[in-house]
Amino acid sequence: MPVFGLAAVWGGAASPEQAAAVVEGLGALLPSAQSMQLVVAFRDEAGALEVKVEVPGYPRAAVERLGEEVRKSGGTFVELWRLPKAERDALRSRTLAGGTPFAGHEREQAAQELRQHLEALSARGPLPAASTSTSTSAPQATPPAEAPPAPPVARTTSEGESYRATDADPSEPASPDEPPRRARRFAVKLEMEFRTELDFVREHALNISNGGLFVRTAHRPPQDSVVTVDVKLPNGQRLQGEALVVHVVDAPYTGGVGLAFLSDDATFSATLDGYLASLVGEKA
Structure with missing residues (x-):
């Protein structure tokens, strides 16, 4: 059964009571x-x-409701599974x-410890800003501490691939020294x-990124369902793991499904990154 990673971060300006209520209410929020x-x-x-939740399919409405409750409490909500593994590990x-x-x-118990910590942050006030001057004048007021900004929101392309929004042009060639962009x-x-x-299907993936792939197929599982994939790479390696159906294209000859990779496995990510790096070299 797939596991989805979710996270929330609260700064000193958040409501300790509301943040604790979110944690206590996780059972009701993710039924x-x-x-x-x-x-x-x-x-x-x-x-x-961080919450790792095991569910038979992606509970989209419940996750959106959880994110809204986190934001109401003054926190930042992140769907960890949407991030490339390197970004996920860094966070x-x-x-x-x-x-x-x-x-x-x-x-x-988790909610109680979180509430106590946030109450301590609120009582302490913001940390003093590091001074770069030897002046003895009174320090400037520091704005209240806030939770770190959320990563760019994941989107879905017209062909169903899940990717991270970026300010850069996704068609711009990546530097050979940088990992492939998710977009x-x-x-x-x-x-x-x-x-x-119910089904076992052999098909071809028509495009791939480090977020997922698009498969042209007449067998189209519903959006938010989870499938097990086994992708054969040209070098003989395989990508094996679970993927989420993020988009369904219903067209007679060009339809198919967009799949987002769910694997948190280091070997899976290394295999995928190595293959994408080889494609970058071919396009250079």
Whole structure:
């Protein structure tokens, strides 16, 4: 069963009571969860929560409702599974490293510890700004501490691929020294298989990025369902894991499904990044 990673970050200006209520109410906010694991982490300027929720399919409406509750409480909400693994790992390192794990049924305890930390941040006030001057004049007022800004919102292309919004032109060639942009898609024709609970289908992927791929097929699972994919790469390696149907194109000859990769596995990401890097070299 797929696991979706979600996160929330609250700064000193957030409401401790409302943030705690979000954590306590996770069971009601995500009613289709089969299991849930929490991590609560504290920093000098913020408190953070990661939720790994196991569900049979992507609970889009429930996740949107959870995000709205986090924002109402003054926090920032991030769907971790939408981020490339490198960005996901970096965010975890900055905000969640060393956090305390809680089982799903320990939500009340997790909420209490988060509330206490945010109350301490609120009582302390903002951290003093680092001074670069030796002047003895009174320091300037520092704005209230806020949660870090959210990463760019994930979008869906007309062909169904999930990607991260970027200010850069996605058609602009990437530097050979940089990892492939999530927004950059490559036209390919890769043999692949995907499985649902009812079907086993052999098809071809027509484009790929480090966010997912588009498959032209007459077998089109519904949006937000989860499939198991096995993609054969030209070098003999395989990409095997779960993917989410993020878009369905209903057209007689050009229709298919856009799939977003869900794997949090380092080997999967390394294999995909290596293949995309080879495509960048071919296009150079």
